Structure formats: structure tokens, C-alpha cells
Amino acid sequence: MNKKTMLLLALLVLTLAGLTIYLRSSVLVNRVSIDGGVLSNEMGSAMERRAVDSVAGILPKVDIMPIAPPNDYEPIYNYDDALTKQNRSYEMYASYSLVTNDVPAYFRQLREYVLSVGGRVLSLQTGNQGKYQTGYMTAKVPVAKFDEATAMVTEKVSSVESQQLNATDVTGQVEAIKSQIASLEDQKAQKEIELVGAKTEVERRQIELEIKRLTKQLEQMKNQDTAQAEQVSYATLNVSASSSKNFYNPQARLSLWEELIDAYTSVLDNLYVVARFLIWVIVYGAILTPLVIIIRVFKRRAENKKELDI
Numbered sequence: 001m002n003k004k005t006m007l008l009l010a011l012l013v014l015t016l017a018g019l020t021i022y023l024r025s026s027v028l029v030n031r032v033s034i035d036g037g038v039l040s041n042e043m044g045s046a047m048e049r050r051a052v053d054s055v056a057g058i059l060p061k062v063d064i065m066p067i068a069p070p071n072d073y074e075p076i077y078n079y080d081d082a083l084t085k086q087n088r089s090y091e092m093y094a095s096y097s098l099v100t101n102d103v104p105a106y107f108r109q110l111r112e113y114v115l116s117v118g119g120r121v122l123s124l125q126t127g128n129q130g131k132y133q134t135g136y137m138t139a140k141v142p143v144a145k146f147d148e149a150t151a152m153v154t155e156k157v158s159s160v161e162s163q164q165l166n167a168t169d170v171t172g173q174v175e176a177i178k179s180q181i182a183s184l185e186d187q188k189a190q191k192e193i194e195l196v197g198a199k200t201e202v203e204r205r206q207i208e209l210e211i212k213r214l215t216k217q218l219e220q221m222k223n224q225d226t227a228q229a230e231q232v233s234y235a236t237l238n239v240s241a242s243s244s245k246n247f248y249n250p251q252a253r254l255s256l257w258e259e260l261i262d263a264y265t266s267v268l269d270n271l272y273v274v275a276r277f278l279i280w281v282i283v284y285g286a287i288l289t290p291l292v293i294i295i296r297v298f299k300r301r302a303e304n305k306k307e308l309d310i
Contacts, residue, residue: 005296009289089232091167096240103241114149117148124137133242137239143232181221188215191207
């Protein structure tokens with residue numbers, strides 16, 4: 001091959017290799033964007049559900065009222081804040097966004113602590129998002145250990161990016177539920193006395209229906225009392241952790257170590273792109289060079305045959 005042919009072949013090989021790298025990278029970016037969008041939506045929905053569940057407590061939180069009654073049902077109870085009560089009941093909640101060097105190790109240690117104090121881990125997730133380690137945990141700890149637990153959460157972390165502590169007084173709700181239970185038990189006991197003295201089958205049947213209704217209401221209120229007791233007895237911890245503050249604030253300035261790691265990663269990424277480019281140059285060169293040689297051979301034979309015919 002002459003120099004002109006070799007130059008054209010080299011330009012063709014380089015162009016095809018560059019175009020291949022570009023097209024494959026574009027397809028990969030689009031795929032990651034689509035998958036990332038779906039994953040973000042799923043994680044957002046999961047986080048919303050987890051936040052609602054964690055604030056509500058171990059059991060679902062329902063309004064303090066009986067099932068909608070027929071005409072002969074008791075009126076709906078209301079509750080106030082029970083301000084005269086000295087012993088108050090609170091629902092405790094804490095939320096943190098943290099930065100720590102080793103996210104999986106941090107959550108392993110935190111999980112062990114929660115279980116050691118009689119708490120419960122409701123959800124735990126660790127992994128990587130881009131170049132950052134990330135993790136999330138929702139846990140319940142006994143209220144008596146709440147201060148100790150919040151101190152444990154922030155112990156030996158690089159930084160606390162955000163935190164929120166909340167205590168909601170639910171004494172009025174607790175007292176209202178207990179009052180309703182006592183009232184329903186009294187009504188049920190009275191109806192059971194009336195049932196003994198019932199004189200007709202119709203009267204007996206009516207009283208039995210009343211007792212059945214009161215039993216159902218009483219069961220519902222006791223379930224609410226159990227759920228409320230668990231919410232008051234256990235405090236909620238929501239913890240989010242990452243290996244870099246840039247996960248929470250992309251505009252934050254990198255530390256010198258993070259800048260060094262970022263530069264090292266960029267060099268590796270660039271070398272990877274160069275290596276891919278060279279691989280495709282070799283592939284296209286191996287395919288096109290023999291084709292060009294074969295074409296040149298047939299072309300030369302055709303020219304030689306034409307000269308002989310003349």
C-alpha cells in the first residue's frame with residue numbers, strides 16, 4: 001500500500017473507533033439516566049412510606065373514635081390536652097443526616113447498639129450511589145435510652161449535616177383512650193346486668209346486640225391503647241449517612257483528600273476511555289486492513305489484465 005492509502009485507512013479506522021466509543025457511551029448514559037430515574041422514584045416512594053411508618057410508630061396510628069355507629073351508638077368522644085396531669089406522655093423522634101468514612105461499618109455498629117438496648121431495627125439499607133457510600137436506617141429504641149441513642153448516632157462521625165429532634169405531647173390522647181375504655185367497660189357491665197333481668201326474647205335479643213356492639217368498640221379501643229403505649233414507650237430514629245458531604249450538598253467544597261481521590265478517579269476514567277479507543281482501533285484495523293489489501297490485489301490484477309489485452 002502506498003502512503004496515501006495507508007493514511008486514508010488510518011483516518012477511517014480512527015474515525016470509526018471514535019464514533020463507536022461515542023455511540024456506546026451515549027447509549028450507556030441514557031440507560032443509566034432511565035434506570036436512575038426509576039430508582040430515584042422508587043427510593044423516594046420508599047422513603048416517604050418509611051417516614052410515615054416511622055413517625056406513626058410500630059403500629060398504624062388511627063383516629064381516636066369508635067366505628068361509625070348506628071342511631072343507638074354512643075356519641076363520639078373528644079379529648080383535650082389533659083393539662084392537669086403531672087405525668088406526661090411523649091412521642092419522641094430524631095432524624096439525622098451524617099457523613100462518615102465507612103458507612104457499612106457505621107450502620108453495623110449502630111444496629112448492634114440498637115439491639116443491645118432492647119430496640120428494634122425497622123429498616124436498614126446500605127450501598128453506593130455514584131461514587132458515594134450511602135445508607136439509611138429506621139429504628140425504635142426505648143424512650144429511656146433516647147438521649148443515649150442520639151449521642152451514639154453522632155459519635156465518631158465526620159460531620160452532622162442536619163438533625164431534627166421532636167417530642168410531641170400525647171397525654172391528652174392517652175388519657176382519652178383510657179377514659180373511653182373505662183366508659184365502655186362500665187356500659188358493657190350494665191348491659192350484662194340488664195340481660196340477666198330481661199323478661200322477653202325481644203328484649204334479650206336487643207340487649208345481646210348492644211353487648212356485641214360494646215365488645216367490638218372495646219376491642220378497638222384496647223388495640224388503640226396498645227398501639228399508643230408502644231408509640232410512647234419507643235422513640236423513633238431515622239438516620240441517613242454518606243461518605244461525603246457532597247452527597248447532601250453537591251456545591252460543597254471538596255476536602256484535599258477527596259480532591260486527590262477525585263483526580264485519581266478522573267485519570268483512571270480517562271485511561272479507561274483511551275484503552276477502549278485503542279481496542280476499537282485494533283478491531284477496525286484488523287478488519288479493514290485485509291479488505292483494503294484484497295481490494296488492492298484485485299484492482300492490480302484487473303489493471304494488469306487490461307494492459308495485456310491492449
